[in-house]
Amino acid sequence: MTSPTLATTEHPVRATAVLFDFGGVLTSSVFDAFQAFGESLGCDPRLPLRLFRDDAEARELLVAHEEGRMREREFEQGFAVRLRAHGVEVDGTGLVRRIQSGMRADHAMIELVAEVRDAGFRVGLLSNSLGDDCYAGFDLASMFDAVTISGEIGVRKPSRRAYDIACARLDVDPEATVMVDDLPQNIVAAERAGLAGVLHRDAADTTQRLWAALGRS
Template structure:
């Protein structure tokens, strides 16, 4: 029987990059360091209007990785970085690694009968290479495949509908606060992921999930 908790929930929505993998932000900083400025890629994606549009269009599936790479290389060059467009998004993610502890945490919840949806903003051509997404989650919702990305409420609603759960019975695990804020607008509770140990503690202590 599930332990009672202050806010008991029944289902999990979980991010991919930064949860099932090591930090995407750290990978982008590692790439930026190779250009001489660790913060430049993240700064442009968050503050440069043209770069932000490229990211939104790419994650939503309206432009492919090659178009993103070409456009973002131009924005980087405009800010003093000497960078080639070919394979840019792959190089930006070169530092990513599997986070086996987080993967096992989600596996344990699924083995205990908790329904899980993977909810991910796609980036690059092969960001899911080496992962069996169907083995990680009962439902897989990829932004580029449905034409909407986090933090839009629609992507979380689609995930809940496919799982067959009400949003107010679900928890979203993500490493980005803005994505949790989007989910919260539907009543989905949030766990800001930093590592598997803390996420496990929050799932158990706050929401009554399985040890």
């Protein structure tokens, strides 16, 4: 986490806004969901995530889907091909929903979003999308002042452009914004784009760190 002072000028900028990630921040762990998915396939539970890291074709499928260049069904069929290439016999239909079934809303974090907004800060969502309907059950329009989803803007975190677009939609400067995300690489990218960062691990820790970054006890 960076300090509450968000600029290095003689007149530091105070935070006026917060961007929240979705999966793994407003929900339970994405990593746990993928591991449960791997277990349901009867393979090494770490295989699905490892493919996105180490298998170039699987990684490109994920990037294309998150950037909106590939719909859910095409992504599922392509990912099933990559799983079969690694010895897992699986039908692609419904793979995304099987992954999403392992994720639950984190109500403490949802309450934190509302509390930050009620305290006078602008709040926005900046999310890499997985699935054509991955936000079902969340009234994003009522929760946030602005919503930025990778599949709609054609660029994903950790691209700097994703942060720039999200801040512009929120009508705030990056230097006055805090990003809450569960992936270290996304926090590093946010800080390079001028934002402050809070790496999410659990609601209690994030609540403390975020209020500190906002200059509140």
